């Protein structure tokens with residue numbers, strides 16, 4: 475049986491997009507099941523449909539045989555170790571990739587709070603608080619700072635790595651809310667948004683009816 479990736483609403487679930495990209499890039503054949511997060515239990519990790527496969531009550535989760543890997547980073551690591559590697563060979567380069575991934579996985583709370591992923595949407599954010607402006611500046615510096623690898627390829631560390639899978643949702647947030655970036659950071663985001671794996675996800679989003687999300691304020695911000 476193929477692994478099954480359980481994801482949240484694909485227009486909104488930034489956590490879900492990351493392992494989808496990593497699995498695709500690693501060349502893993504998998505099925506995907508989308509769970510509607512806009513239902514009772516959301517926010518309390520108590521959606522019954524999710525609890526049926528992940529006792530932590532969260533998506534994404536990857537079922538591999540009898541096992542369930544229940545975290546976007548753990549799934550991406552599994553993809554990289556099972557399929558084509560998504561890390562460079564050199565230990566120091568690997569550490570730098572992991573450092574960028576860890577910074578995303580455990581940080582940028584203000585960007586997550588104020589620039590919710592909404593792939594379909596285009597608007598202009600205004601009046602962003604200082605912590606969000608700081609997060610955006612740090613992401614811009616992180617993106618632009620790694621462009622020294624540009625000679626080896628257009629991704630953050632040249633070739634595709636788990637870091638790029640983790641920053642793809644951020645690139646959609648910046649596009650959705652019209653965030654202005656430095657030229658190098660913008661070029662990097664453009665690379666992520668032109669990638670075939672992301673475009674396949676975006677096609678799935680655009681093929682769905684545009685429904686809102688009643689259990690969060692994401693559709694009401696900046697209108």
Ligand SMILES: N[C@@H](CCC(=O)N[C@@H](CS)C(=O)NCC(=O)O)C(=O)O
Pocket residue numbers: 482487489511515516517518519520521531532533534544545546547
């Ligand atoms: N650390 C986890 C976080 C996953 C997570 O927070 N998922 C949210 C998606 S919005 C969720 O499942 N929420 C369900 C709920 O709030 O009830 C990962 O990276 O996979």
